[in-house]
Amino acid sequence: MNTNVNYYISAFDKNGKRLASNILNNARDDKEIKKNSESLKKIDGVEVIEVVTAEDYIAYLNGKIRDTTTGKPVDPPEPVISAEETRAIKANAIAGNYSSQIAELKDAMITAQLSGDTDLAKSLTEEYKATMDAYTKELEELK
Incomplete structure (x- = not known):
């Protein structure tokens, strides 16, 4: 300039x-x-x-x-990121990894229930629970 x-x-x-x-x-x-x-x-x-x-x-x-x-x-000093901020960043990344999968499972479960396919709805519910357990476990590991 x-x-x-x-x-x-x-x-x-x-x-x-x-x-x-x-x-x-x-x-x-x-x-x-x-x-x-x-x-x-x-x-x-x-x-x-x-x-x-x-x-x-x-x-x-x-x-x-x-x-x-x-x-x-x-040059200004590098910003200092606290442990809490680091955990929040990691938690957001974990949420991002699971959000589309959880949304797809929810949509599929609703579709199966509306169409009367109880076997598929049951299978999807089990898959949803397993996914949520894995998601929760990853979040708890951040503590």
Whole structure:
């Protein structure tokens, strides 16, 4: 991304996420920097306000965060997934594996019952129970 702007003044939160930026016409003009800083200070959560190059600004637009040590753009840390979230993800995957099979069995059971085929309905009911037992067992193994 090309820009005709050389410098921006940006506000960052405590985690280095860019909250807002303003264009600077002159990065050496203390009055302009002070005026822009005052407007950025009004934003909730601002911890750091600093002048950044256009190159750094573009990096922030592309998902980088401000490193609290160097002040330079870096990749954000990988999200930490809790054990509970991991179990929920696995439970959803298990549910996805069984949902179509369970739906098909239910439809087949209804069709068999409506058509009066008691032997098929009984067989499908047993298959449904076995499938639900396997599904429940897999979910319980997550605990």
